[in-house]
Amino acid sequence: MQEQQYTAKDFKSDQYVRWCPGCGDHALLNSLQKAMAELGIPPHMTAVVSGIGCSSRLPYYMNTYGFHTIHGRAAAIASGLKVANPAITVWQISGDGDGLAIGGNHFIHALRRNVNINIVLLNNRIYGLTKGQYSPTSPRGFVSKSSPYGTVEDPFRPAELAFGARGRFFARCVDVDSPCSVEVLKASARHKGASVVEVLQNCVIFNNGSQSALATKELRAENAIYLEAGKPMLFGKDHDKGLVQDGFGLKVVRLGENGVTEKDILVHDPHCEDNTLHMKLALMEGPDFPVALGVIRDVQAPCYDEAVRAQIEEVKAKKREHTLEEFLHTGDTWEIK
Template sequence: MTYSPKDYKSDQYVRWCPGCGDHAVLSCLHKAMAEIGTSPDNMAVISGIGCSSRLPYYMNTYGFHTIHGRGAAIATGVKTARPDISVWLVTGDGDCLAIGGNHFIHAVRRNVDLNVVLMNNKIYGLTKGQYSPTSDRGFVSKSSPYGTVEDPFVPAELTLGARGNFFARGIDTDAANLTAIFAASARHRGAAVTEVLVNCVIFNNGTHTGITDREVRAERSIFLRHGEKMIFGKNRDKGLVLDGLKLKAVTIGEDGYTMDDILVHDAHERDNTLHLMLAMMSGDLPVALGIIRDVDAPTYDESVHQQIAEVKAKKKAHSLRDMLLSGDTWEVK
């Protein structure tokens, strides 16, 4: 059968603020799922607590709205019990990286075959505007009236530090590329983490405008595609090169730099050194969007079931009755 985005939509009224970036994420998920073609009854969408975690209600699939930060643990159990279905974990920067941080890094480390959609608006929205684990140092909020005095997590750094094999970054205002990223996440075997930079119009409006605004996006971001030159800029005349052990943004045709000097993106390289450098770009360097890392590796859920099959094959007892009647038996009269 073929499916359309509406086949994945529930009949529930979508309860997010008008203008919230979560609306775009939901729409892109519907489109990506239709593109992949997995039937709705072979999918499960798991979430924790937060604005983003309302999403399972708006999916015509199996879903589980769990408790704060525990979505990754529940999703791991679902996928391990039913490795044949597609499992999505929808979470936010607070839900995933604060109380849920331990579950998140271990799901990534284990390489559980989950599609993690991490919506990052750098704020706690559902609980009305406290700073989150991704809020910038000095950020003024209801819980930090004089500015935060701590450095934030960078989701990419945390994912790759936990030995993640898939990391992508998208923005809520670029539906076409975000849909393509979600589809690639679904095709990847293993833990696939997609950070989505979303806007909270109520408590942190404009936090990503330095990247997402159409007027500056071409100059301040670079969309990476495997096998293609790392080029960006409004006129597609800028690119990334290695300057010693650091990345450098150059203008093609100036200072002796030619197209041949521009790096080619290899998302499948097993060594994640360059992937981490790309994911951490800031300041004078453009912010990396697209699929930064996509590497095959054994998955936790498949390995568990393979191990069970191997152990059962070596055992003489294949049922409880076989086990009870094995070895020395006697009858008491």
């Protein structure tokens, strides 16, 4: 495959982008087009499938094959597309409501089956298109139009759900952080099997500021950690804070304090089969912990679309009948002369 054969412009459609000014979807759209260009997969070999919601309008803005489907069902439609036409690189765009509420069942089963699709989960923790109801990722007590006194339920944490469904690839980025977004989107496409990229996204209208702790480069330096395979888990503007294992959990330490050196710091291994540490990293929250960004887990496993084809070939090799007529003439038949 020739890299850099395309530019982001090759992936832009002629449609006017209609998201609210300042919506995080704009930034993600640009990052996705840039990632696609860098991946070098031609637009006609790419399909973007979405459900319903603000972010699900995204396919209309792509100059690829696209399908804006129905609420919650993007994963099921993307699965069918990938299994039927494995040559196509299939992206799924879903919001937190689309992917985790109405589409929760399809989301977990796509991961369990490990269909080779790239799921981009835009998590703004709110229903935007229906104008401001709490979503399955809104925190307990969240006040919204449908929860004027605060919610009395706990949210899903997407990573926890993904790992519970045997997710083999999980990455996270912040909408406005284009370099990181482009990198994780590319990594998710290169991963063979179902991948999830959780995009922490700001809804300027109904949930503004939900990502304020991560909104700028400076804030992210302090409040987030960029995980890289083989690199020690260091963060902070001076790169002097790190993560170590502490009993069953993780702990933030400072280099040079209490004799801590870089050797004590955990080194990231996204390819480790055991997801225990991946889970711990993915669930870190401020203010005590940095939010993990980058590729948290990336493990190979047989993927469904390939296995389906392989099984067909296997059975074809074993059985002599390869057309319906050949098959119908086997077994219990009789002739009338």
